[in-house]
Amino acid sequence: xxxxxxxxxxxxxxxxxxxxxxxxxxxxxxxxxxxxxxxxxxxxxxxxxxxxxxxxxxxxxxxxxxxxxxxxxxxxxxxxxxxxxxxxxxxxxxxxxxxxxxxxxxxxxxxxxxxxxxxxxxxxxxxxxxxxxxxxxxxxxxxxxxxxxxxxxxxxxxxxxxxxxxxxxxxxxxxxxxxxxxxxxxxxxxxxxxxxxxxxxxxxxxxxxxxxxxxxxxxxxxxxxxxxxxxxxxxxxxxxxxxxxxxxxxxxxxxxxxxxxxxxxxxxxxxxxxxxxxxxxxxxxxxxxxxxxxxxxxxxxxxxxxxxxxxxxxxxxxxxxxxxxxxxxxxxxxxxxxx
Amino acid sequence: xxxxxxxxxxxxxxxxxxxxxxxxxxxxxxxxxxxxxxxxxxxxxxxxxxxxxxxxxxxxxxxxxxxxxxxxxxxxxxxxxxxxxxxxxxxxxxxxxxxxxxxxxxxxxxxxxxxxxxxxxxxxxxxxxxxxxxxxxxxxxxxxxxxxxxxxxxxxxxxxxxxxxxxxxxxxxxxxxxxxxxxxxxxxxxxxxxxxxxxxxxxxxxxxxxxxxxxxxxxxxxxxxxxxxxxxxxxxxxxxxxxxxxxxxxxxxxxxxxxxxxxxxxxxxxxxxxxxxxxxxxxxxxxxxxxxxxxxxxxxxxxxxxxxxxxxxxxxxxxxxxxxxxxxxxxxxxxxxxx
Numbered sequence: 085x086x087x088x089x090x091x092x093x094x095x096x097x098x099x100x101x102x103x104x105x106x107x108x109x110x111x112x113x114x115x116x117x118x119x120x121x122x123x124x125x126x127x128x129x130x131x132x133x134x135x136x137x138x139x140x141x142x143x144x145x146x147x148x149x150x151x152x153x154x155x156x157x158x159x160x161x162x163x164x165x166x167x168x169x170x171x172x173x174x175x176x177x178x179x180x181x182x183x184x185x186x187x188x189x190x191x192x193x194x195x196x197x198x199x200x201x202x203x204x205x206x207x208x209x210x211x212x213x214x215x216x217x218x219x220x221x222x223x224x225x226x227x228x229x230x231x232x233x234x235x236x237x238x239x240x241x242x243x244x245x246x247x248x249x250x251x252x253x254x255x256x257x258x259x260x261x262x263x264x265x266x267x268x269x270x271x272x273x274x275x276x277x278x279x280x281x282x283x284x285x286x287x288x289x290x291x292x293x294x295x296x297x298x299x300x301x302x303x304x305x306x307x308x309x310x311x312x313x314x315x316x317x318x319x320x321x322x323x324x325x326x327x328x329x330x331x332x333x334x335x336x337x338x339x340x341x342x343x344x345x346x347x348x349x350x351x352x353x354x355x356x357x358x359x360x361x362x363x364x365x366x367x368x369x370x371x372x373x374x375x376x377x378x379x380x381x382x383x384x385x386x387x388x389x390x391x392x393x394x395x396x397x398x399x400x401x402x403x404x405x406x407x408x409x410x411x412x413x414x415x416x417x418x419x420x421x422x423x
Numbered sequence: 424x425x426x427x428x429x430x431x432x433x434x435x436x437x438x439x440x441x442x443x444x445x446x447x448x449x450x451x452x453x454x455x456x457x458x459x460x461x462x463x464x465x466x467x468x469x470x471x472x473x474x475x476x477x478x479x480x481x482x483x484x485x486x487x488x489x490x491x492x493x494x495x496x497x498x499x500x501x502x503x504x505x506x507x508x509x510x511x512x513x514x515x516x517x518x519x520x521x522x523x524x525x526x527x528x529x530x531x532x533x534x535x536x537x538x539x540x541x542x543x544x545x546x547x548x549x550x551x552x553x554x555x556x557x558x559x560x561x562x563x564x565x566x567x568x569x570x571x572x573x574x575x576x577x578x579x580x581x582x583x584x585x586x587x588x589x590x591x592x593x594x595x596x597x598x599x600x601x602x603x604x605x606x607x608x609x610x611x612x613x614x615x616x617x618x619x620x621x622x623x624x625x626x627x628x629x630x631x632x633x634x635x636x637x638x639x640x641x642x643x644x645x646x647x648x649x650x651x652x653x654x655x656x657x658x659x660x661x662x663x664x665x666x667x668x669x670x671x672x673x674x675x676x677x678x679x680x681x682x683x684x685x686x687x688x689x690x691x692x693x694x695x696x697x698x699x700x701x702x703x704x705x706x707x708x709x710x711x712x713x714x715x716x717x718x719x720x721x722x723x724x725x726x727x728x729x730x731x732x733x734x735x736x737x738x739x740x741x742x743x744x745x746x747x748x749x750x751x752x753x754x755x756x757x758x759x760x761x762x
Contacts, residue, residue, distance in 0.1 A: 092465065110464060110668065114457035118450040125449060126431065127638075156495050160661025193659035197536050293665050299466075300664040320532035321660045322499025325639040326632050329449065330669035 094397050101403040102356065105297045113299070117333045127327045131315065136332050140303065143339075147288055148279025149305035153314050154332060156323045158265055159190055161289040161304035162228070164317040167198045168310055169259035169286065170225035177201040179220060180228040182208040183235035185263065197321075211241050214248045227253045230263035231270050231281070237369035238266065238377030240273050250284045262288040265302075268295050268343060269375035272350035286310075292331070295346070295376070296338030301331035349376035433736050440742040441695065444636045452638070456672045466666045470654065475671050479642065482678075486627055487618025488644035492653050493671060495662045497604055498529055500628040500643035501567070503656040506537045507649055508598035508625065509564035516540040518559060519567040521547040522574035524602065536660075550580050553587045566592045569602035570609050570620070576708035577605065577716030579612050589623045601627040604641075607634050607682060608714035611689040625649075631670070634685070634715070635677030640670035688715035 095107060108116075128136040136154055144152035155161050162185070170176045178194065180186060182204040186194055194200040203224065206216035211233055229249065232238035241249070253260050262285040264270075267278065274281055282288040287306035292298035304314055318324045353376040360366045360380065367381040382389055393404045434446060447455075467475035475493055483491035494500050501524070509515045517533065519525060521543040525533055533539040542563065545555035550572055568588065571577035580588070592599050601624040603609075606617065613620055621627040626645035631637035643653055657663045692715040699705045699719065706720040721728055732743045 110460045110466060110672075111457040114453050114460070114669070114672075118453035118457070121449040121453070127449060155661070157661040157664055159658070159663075163661065189658075191655050191659050193661075197659055299669065300666045316530050319498070319528075320530050320536055322494070322496040322502065322532075322662060323660075324498075325496055327639045330453070330638065333449075333453075 089391075089394050089398075091394060094394055095403050097401070098397055098403040099401045103403070103405050113334075117330065117337065120333055120337050127329050128332065130326060131318070131324050131328070135329060139332050139336050142336075143290065143303045144305050146278055147282040147290070147305045148277075149282065149288065149307070151308040151311035152303045152305035153311050153318065154328060154335075155302050155304060155318055156300060156325060156328065156331065158185070158263075158289050158291050158302040159193070160318065160321050160323045161302045161314075162186060162261065162263060163190075163193055163198055164314045164321070165261045165287045165289065165304055165306070165310075166194065166200060166226050166228065167317060168313050169261065170200060173225040173257065173259065175223060175225035177203060177222060177224050178226045178228060179203040179205045179217075179224045179258075180263075181206055181212050181230060181233065183233065184228060184230060185234075185265070186228070188235070209236060211236070211239050211245075212249070213241075214245070214252060217249060217252050224253075224256070224258045226259040226261055228261045228263055229285070230265070232266055232273075232375045232377060234266060234377070237379035238269065238373065238375040239370050240270060240374045243274055243276070246284060259287075260285045264288050265291040266294055266375065266377065268346055269350070269377065272347045273374045292335035292338055295349070296335065296342050298334040298338040299331050301328065301335050303335075346376070352376065353378060428730075428733050428737075430733060433733055434742050436740070437736055437742040438740045442742070442744050452673075456669065456676065459672055459676050466668050467671065469665060470657070470663050470667070474668060478671050478675050481675075482629065482642045483644050485617055486621040486629070486644045487616075488621065488627065488646070490647040490650035491642045491644035492650050492657065493667060493674075494641050494643060494657055495639060495664060495667065495670065497524070497602075497628050497630050497641040498532070499657065499660050499662045500641045500653075501525060501600065501602060502529075502532055502537055503653045503660070504600045504626045504628065504643055504645070504649075505533065505539060505565050505567065506656060507652050508600065509539060512564040512596065512598065514562060514564035516542060516561060516563050517565045517567060518542040518544045518556075518563045518597075519602075520545055520551050520569060520572065522572065523567060523569060524573075524604070525567070527574070548575060550575070550578050550584075551588070552580075553584070553591060556588060556591050563592075563595070563597045565598040565600055567600045567602055568624070569604070571605055571714045571716060573605060573716070576718035577608065577712065577714040578709050579609060579713045582613055582615070585623060598626075599624045603627045604630040605633055605714065605716065607685055608689070608716065611686045612713045631674035631677055634688070635674065635681050637673040637677045638670050640667070640674050642674075685715070691715065692717060 125135045126133060140152040140154055144150065166178050170178060176199055178200055187202065187204060194202055203220060203222060205220060206212035232240045250260055262282060264282065267281065267290050270281060271278065287304060287310060289302055289304050291302050293300050304311065353373040357368050357373050357378055360368055365383040369379040397403050464474045465472065479491040479493055483489065505517050509517060515538055517539055526543060533541055542559060542561060544559060545551040571579045589599055601621060603621065606620065606629050609620060610617065626643060626649060628641055628643050630641050632639050643650065692712040696707050696712050696717055699707055704722045708718040736742050
């Protein structure tokens, strides 16, 4: 066992990857993008142009929404959606799961930038339930749901539970927004079109650099008037970039090449989970993956596990983990098969 | 004269361009970016990585600042700088020229997102003067200056006037921020290093997709603690993207290939201005260009001028204007030789 191992170097030499996409070099990615350009296509300018607007229309249709706008990040899409919905209801209060991206990864942006009050609903270790919502005693302007719930291994409520939650919100005139960062992964579980899933919500955000393998970038889709207003907020937040085409080209390529693989990814994830389940040192959340994401908990010493994973990669040419293993208070937790 | 002309098609066939860079196709741009990657370079991840951090350090040094952070847009850089400075002074009020980008192009983002009050200083048709500042009767947390002042043809104050303005602010503990979207163009006029010009200010923003021909993207440079705080705000505004490398690669390429040409661009702009000045139908602002930007006012009917410019382009292979001619209340105004 040596400390001189360079994980990135080892990963580059692997021919297979259990978690995430096989890595490509920067020149490979950029040459492939160049080759994906149609002869007549020209750069977008401040959000306008056939390339970007056609892609927005394609995704709007896929999601069954009137309109869509491409933005640099999901952080931007979601803050903007929540701001618009709460402005319209004159009620700057939003509810979401305690592990929502807005709560964990945005440094209180809803509060600091948009003056929103936030209500955390339910347990950080479980999906939000109708009962959790019924316990909320303050009026809400908007409710955000994340499908699948990334921080608990990509769990999904049943379709019936989802309908109950949405109905609860609609009865109270609470706008509903879907954090669909990994929405693409939900189709095998629900066995419904994306438009049907997104159709439950007033607005939906989707990402292109996770399962679809893009570079960065996101789309917010919803009613045409909301999307028009979102473009103003996009400018305000500094996201109406002079040119977004590298992200758009990569997103389009990822959608065309990978969206059809979600069922196969899910089947593979379930097979891997079943194989891992035979080891008493390993726990998986959820026990049967509902998407192609799962959380893998391994009992053991972190440094040793890390070295062992690198050894496996070197010997078998198979890369094991998505994020690098990190310690859990209870177990060594490895986030695998997803982001 | 025919209406069937396609300006973009005509431009593509031109071999020379008086205003802006010669246009390249998307595949040309992307293949060239791919070829500019060094063998060991890998993508940045959420603002971290040798490629992006080395470039930030290079620009920080060029500007004589402790630290720098790459962001998707200047809109983001500037709001963040002003927010940080005014937070530190517990005084949410900023002053800038009536044609500042923050006033004209950001839909009141300083007010709507950051709760800033704005004070417009001076005339929209002239540079801000010390007298204009002395007329401000409210305390300010920060003062933003734009060098050169884009909306009035890229005008610049003298070095002495600049020192007076900065001294006025410093004496009042007002933070100073430089909108250096076109700072690269100022060196021929001041005959001083960028570090000396930027050194007058507490923070500076520079852009990479104007004279330097990048795709999009900007850098905010300043004291290390301010830049660290700016990274938090960048996350909040949705600009801490998963990957920014297409913009970083294009910015680095533009800086390496074009920064040394600013003197030549300026000489050419002065020669063109002198030639245009012989026509009584044409007025130029400023009469002698101080950067390689100028505003060209042509007396005439807009449609006819547009057609004439296209005819010139078709016949001579030389593209004339940067932005497409637009009508001025007084004259037909053409923004040429810059953005």
